[in-house]
Amino acid sequence: EPEVTQTPSHQVTQMGQEVILRCVPISNHLYFYWYRQILGQKVEFLVSFYNNEISEKSEIFDDQFSVERPDGSNFTLKIRSTKLEDSAMYFCASRDSRGAFFGQGTRLTVV
Amino acid sequence: AQSVTQPDIHITVSEGASLELRCNYSYGATPYLFWYVQSPGQGLQLLLKYFSGDTLVQGIKGFEAEFKRSQSSFNLRKPSVHWSDAAEYFCAVGGNRDDKIIFGKGTRLHILP
Numbered sequence: 001e002p003e004v005t006q007t008p009s010h011q012v013t014q015m016g017q018e019v020i021l022r023c024v025p026i027s028n029h030l031y032f033y034w035y036r037q038i039l040g041q042k043v044e045f046l047v048s049f050y051n052n053e054i055s056e057k058s059e060i061f062d063d064q065f066s067v068e069r070p071d072g073s074n075f076t077l078k079i080r081s082t083k084l085e086d087s088a089m090y091f092c093a094s095r096d097s098r099g100a101f102f103g104q105g106t107r108l109t110v111v
Numbered sequence: 112a113q114s115v116t117q118p119d120i121h122i123t124v125s126e127g128a129s130l131e132l133r134c135n136y137s138y139g140a141t142p143y144l145f146w147y148v149q150s151p152g153q154g155l156q157l158l159l160k161y162f163s164g165d166t167l168v169q170g171i172k173g174f175e176a177e178f179k180r181s182q183s184s185f186n187l188r189k190p191s192v193h194w195s196d197a198a199e200y201f202c203a204v205g206g207n208r209d210d211k212i213i214f215g216k217g218t219r220l221h222i223l224p
Contacts, residue, residue: 031208043155043201043214056211091155093212097162099145100205100212104154 002026006092006103013082013110021077021106023092031095034067034077036060036088037105043091049075082110113138115204115215123221126194132187132218134202144185145203145212146176155201161185172196197222 005024013019025032034046047057047067054067066078075094079086089105114137124130136142143162147155159170166178176187185202199219205212 033211035214042216043203045211045213048211050208058211093155099157099160101157102147102155107152 004092004094004101004103006090006106008106009104010107011109013108015084015110016081019079019082019108021079021090021092021108023075023077023103024073025075025092025094026096026101027073029094029096029101031055031100032069032075033093033095033100035091035093035102037091038088046077046090079108082108084110086110113204113213115202115213117200117202117215117218119218120216121219121221123223124192125223127191130187130189130192130196130220132200132202132220134185134187134215135183136185136202136204137183138204138206140206143205143207143210143212144176144178145205146170146174146185146187147201147203147214148172149199149201149217151198158187158200192220192222194222194224196220 007022032049035043037043045058047061048055064080068076087110089107091102091105093100093102116135145160146158158174159168161168161178169175174189199217201217202215203212
């Protein structure tokens with residue numbers, strides 16, 4: 001069964017540092033997403049990506065965030081200058097007609 | 112505005128008992144509805160989905176859900192729960208194609224032995 005893979009599974013970074021979270025969506029999927037889940041809270045939409053551009057973003061997705069699909073397979077989320085409140089689980093998802101499939105997440109801890 | 116309401120934050124049932132988790136949604140167009148399960152520290156696993164057709168959908172792990180348009184509901188059911196079903200369950204709604212998926216706040220299921 002194809003799956004969405006995310007790396008790393010856990011990242012610890014210092015406040016103010018840049019981080020890049022990586023995702024490999026399911027092959028042949030066309031729609032990609034990033035979500036985050038602060039510990040104990042709901043899963044929040046960050047951004048959707050289609051046809052090599054952002055199709056929608058939430059108010060959480062400010063100028064600190066960016067996404068890229070650099071090589072046709074990877075899908076990355078960059079946070080330029082991390083803040084303590086960016087600590088969360090970040091999920092990547094890709095979608096086709098069967099539904100939206102999520103990766104196992106990257107737990108980001110900002111210290 | 113799109114929204115999903117899961118009115119029960121916690122639900123406790125005995126092993127072997129039946130289960131129903133409630134979900135109500137608000138969506139301006141034809142909804143695509145999903146249920147996901149999350150074990151502690153883990154990712155989101157798709158249990159089942161409804162796009163169109165038969166309003167009773169079957170999913171993995173013995174779960175089913177019924178779409179009721181008149182009630183804007185998509186409740187999840189299982190006839191007999193197992194201890195391994197203890198997890199957080201999220202209902203979600205979205206549209207087709209690249210439309211974002213919106214999640215409810217989740218229901219944590221506890222199983223009594």
